[in-house]
Amino acid sequence: MPTYSTRCEGCGNAAEVRLSFVNYESVKLGVKSLECSSCQGKVALEFNPGEVNFVMKDGESGGWTSKAGKENAYRARRSKIMAQKTKDHVFKTKLVPNFDGQQTENWREAQEHARATPHVDSEGRAVARDVSTYAPLIKQEQSST
Numbered sequence: 001m002p003t004y005s006t007r008c009e010g011c012g013n014a015a016e017v018r019l020s021f022v023n024y025e026s027v028k029l030g031v032k033s034l035e036c037s038s039c040q041g042k043v044a045l046e047f048n049p050g051e052v053n054f055v056m057k058d059g060e061s062g063g064w065t066s067k068a069g070k071e072n073a074y075r076a077r078r079s080k081i082m083a084q085k086t087k088d089h090v091f092k093t094k095l096v097p098n099f100d101g102q103q104t105e106n107w108r109e110a111q112e113h114a115r116a117t118p119h120v121d122s123e124g125r126a127v128a129r130d131v132s133t134y135a136p137l138i139k140q141e142q143s144s145t
């Protein structure tokens with residue numbers, strides 16, 4: 001339990017009191033009041049321990065701040081790993097824009113190639129290609145850039 005300096009509002013008697021966080025909050029909010037040991041007057045807290053770095057001192061199990069620090073470090077590490085995993089996954093499954101195996105700048109370009117290059121069927125007839133299959137790829141491309 002942290003120690004707090006107090007001063008009596010009546011006689012000015014200074015004292016050190018040990019308070020739990022719950023009790024400290026109660027006193028600070030005025031829900032609970034401390035009594036002077038010499039005049040039984042109202043005792044006020046001398047300082048706000050929030051301004052004092054007593055929480056920075058680590059106990060054997062590590063202080064509050066060091067635990068928060070460890071937690072943050074763990075989260076930062078984990079989000080980095082997750083981001084890398086996502087990146088790897090996207091990279092592996094990403095289809096490179098192409099038309100008949102010929103790499104293109106983007107899917108829109110691939111679609112233009114497809115439109116400009118008629119398909120020749122088994123009987124030697126030029127048939128317009130169905131270029132609509134490129135549409136979702138173009139859409140995806142546009143939304144990701």
Ligand SMILES: [Zn+2]
Nearest residue numbers: 008011036039
């Ligand atoms: Zn007093």
